[in-house]
Amino acid sequence: MDQLTKLFYSLGLSPYYGIFVAAFLLAVIILAFALLYEGVATYVERKVAGDIQSRIGPNRVGPYGTLQWLADGVKLFLKEDFIPAQADKLIFRIAPYFVFVGSFLPFAALPLWDRFVPVPMNIGLLYIIAVTAMVTPGIVLAGWGSNNKWALLGGMRSAAQLISYEVPNAVALLIPVLIAGTLNLDEIVRAQGGGGGILRWFIFHDPFSFMAFFIFFTAGLAECNRTPFDLPEAESELVAGYSVEYSAIRYAFFYMGEYGDMFIISAMASAAFLGGWQLPLIDPLVKIGWLKAVLQLGIFLTKTLLLVLVMMWIRWTFPRLRVDQLMELSWKRLLPIALFLLMGAALWTVVFHGKGIYDLIVG
Amino acid sequence: MLETQELVINMGPQHPSTHGVLRLLLHTDGEIIVEAQPHVGYLHRGIEKIAEKVNYHQFMPYTDRIDYLASMNCNHAYACAVERLMGIEVPERAQFIRVIMSELNRIASHLVFFGSFGMDVGAFTPFLYGLRERERTLDLFEAACGQRLTYNYMKIGGVRWDLPPGWTDKCREFCDYFEPKIQEYHDLLTYNYIFMKRLGNIGVLTPEDALAYGVTGPNLRASGVAYDIRKEEPYDVYDRLEFDIPVGTGEAGAVGDCFDRYMVRIKEMQQSVRIIRQCLDMMPEGDVQARVPRVLKIPPKEIYFRAENPRGELGFYIVANGKPSPERLKIRGASFSNIHVMEKILPGLMVADAVAVIASLDVILPECDR
């Protein structure tokens, strides 16, 4: 962002306009990337599902069905955007934007490669947690605005679920923050580099952070409403939950929001626990600046997408929890464990002066 | 002033997990069901009235449509009912074939149950696994009678055609293929922690309630009552076959909960395979049809015949009056009572449990509405 603004400035634009143009350009790039990712993710999801379920999956549009997502996208764009007569029209219309925006804003704060975050900010992690929360009101509004009892139940479930799982989610994320001593995602990732290779990743920093990763990932699954936590839409129970009355592009917004969330949660997990763009040997071996950046971006995306793949795998394997079990899991299991881990990690930091297991053994 | 109100939810007839066109009126307090009222009849086709208009042979295709997931069993029950009424002796080979077909269809029906049950508690994958195996049974049916869903294979006095050459080998192959798959189901779904937690202690049906509400079949056995018409009042060659009656054991909670109903059906499939193997070994050569007149005129007589279907007791009450068609033909479908009992077990559960209970009772609406 800063670089872009400077670029426009040097081209003769006033800084005032430069910021806007740069922001716009950046937004377009992020959106294009996100849409592309979503297309690929839906295709992969269907192929993975097909594989798990011993069937083929999409195989008609394009080679191996690879263009299926385009066909689906075009279909969703062209369909009638239907609004039920009894719905609260304003709320019904704006709800998808909340979800969409909530799942796309975080893209701007992801640490893509060394010292590069699209929009640099020193509270990146806090920002991501804050803006992903926008999804919740979107879903609640969708459930309320549809004026449909199933949607209402879905909205209620989702409000309860998302708020409950934000808590263990955020608490687990505090552990890497504690270790790195910063909320800046770029610095968190950089703190996971250096000698020791993957043992420097925060997941291997100490036993508490190791467990925190799984807490974070589980709570994250619930944050994106994926099986086994897909209660707000729960097809077999609530028909389609909050999105039951939506069609065409508004429905697609919810759909894309879900995939966006998956990406964000996975990206956060890989940045905060799995070393982000760090991979041993890249640093000493690759000397050309741009090549290094591309490799690091590739590494970051690979880690993230692998986690997304795990999410898909889980979705097609597990049954769904019940509402009370869901709440119990969050408040009686995940949250106490996360708090315990946080205290443990804090103690560890104090006792060993912030050194990880690797440092203790080697250094 | 704040005021709370019960939420009335209309579940069905268009709902993904009401198994057709069941409609439930749920009065809920939040997600907890206070009162549940099943409404049926959306699939009423007046089969009983039709029976009074067509002759005994012509009614056979309609029995296919009583329970389309277990057409063979319905064929079988009707054929046996009329044969007993007439006193027709069926050739032994035909009896064996009919038992094999009924048991194969029982497996097919329970596989659909397995799949849709998994789907209703949120696991989509088992559905396709269940249907994958069911496909094999449908292939066998197709080879025997040319149909894949409504077979119209059995007739009064036997079966319509003898088995095609090589069919028995294929059937044995299926048994060998199918038995290990049950372990796969256990690995994938049965002993999944979430699955067991979702179903244990949910929708408990005590044996007293089950009997009072006329619940039969696997649902009654899951409540711990070892009642199987194939054992108690055997028809065709069931009395010569060895098999066990699986009953609910309360593995994941109380006896008679959703998990037991699931488990009983899985075990029943194993027993069915056992029966099929025995039949294939014991089946003699010979005729497959008894000599039955084209138009049956049965003198005034009546019979109430019950058969063990995948969903429970299928009863045919036939009153004959000397004419080519019955005076009255009443069909007692197991699902009719199995739906009725929902009134009793749903209150106090959550909406998500309601879905699990409906699925675990394995009701089918054409059998209820007829």
Added chain:
Amino acid sequence: MKDLNTLVQDLQAAVEGAIEEVVTENTQPPYIIVKKEKIVPVLEYLKKEGFNHLSAVSAVDEPPEKIWVVYHLVAIGEKSTLAVKTVLPRDAAEVDSVGNVYPTALWHEREAYDLMGVKFKGHPDLRRILMPDDWVGHPLRKDYEQIKEYHGIKTD
């Protein structure tokens, strides 16, 4: 389980004047015809005797003047079945509901009411079950004539 003869004798003693006829010929299972006023005590007694499963309640139309209501009972575990019949006048078909004895009868009785027009006294919720609520006539009666139009839909 008692055999049919002793059962009938005991029933005769327990519920006086209930049994009109016992038929064992040309029927399977054998049936007992009882007076319609006595149907509830008879079924109560039979339930006590071990007939714990009411399989079905059927109504049979026999013009010009009779409608039969048939209760098919099963003693689970005893390999024993029995039918109980009662005869009602066709133009005023009404009999006591046995829903208190066998809850399952509630729905079977609704079905008999819906399709055959038999009324059940004391039934808590006697509505149509299979046909739409506003349907006219009882389809399984022999002299039933189909209504020509239902909400603008031709029925022939």
